[in-house]
Amino acid sequence: MKMSKHVEKLLREGRNPKELVELGFPKSVITRVRRQLKKEKACQASEVTTGEAVVKGLHQSPTVSPEEIAHTEERLVFLENEVEHLRDWLSQLDGTVAERTSLEDMKACLDGTPALGLKHRFTCDCGASGFVALHIQCTKCGRETWWGWFPK
DSSP states (O other), X not given: OOHHHHHHHHHXXXXXXXXXXXXXXXXXXXXXXXXXXHHHHHHHHHHHHHHHHHHHTOOXXXXXXXXXXXXXXXXXXXXXXXXXXXXXXXXXXXHXXXXXXXXXXXXXXXXXXXXTTHHHHOBOTTSOBSOOEEEEEOTTTOOEEEEEOOOO
């Protein structure tokens, strides 16, 4: 019989580790086997606890507050809405791509757009970034207005 198996058998019988050292077993082997036995015991205890919780129907952790659950549900609804918006945008993009024969055609159309990407490129001397507006005028009626991104 292997020494570690023999030590395991003696420890399971309830022998004291000091007694095993006196019998001539190496202390390192005794320590290693005791740690393994403690791990096994801890794993068995957690399996029993988990099994009882499932049987009793305790699927939720008691550390989760109702506020956290409500916040998570609100966040989930928000994310579902965002996914739906993305799907809409993708379908619109698919229609646009279907109408255009190539990316070069799409780029040519966008190149004619005034201030394309200005929000992402503009940084003021004061340090503000992305807050930019353009003074625009209707070329038919002459009405003037501002159009852009303003701080809240």
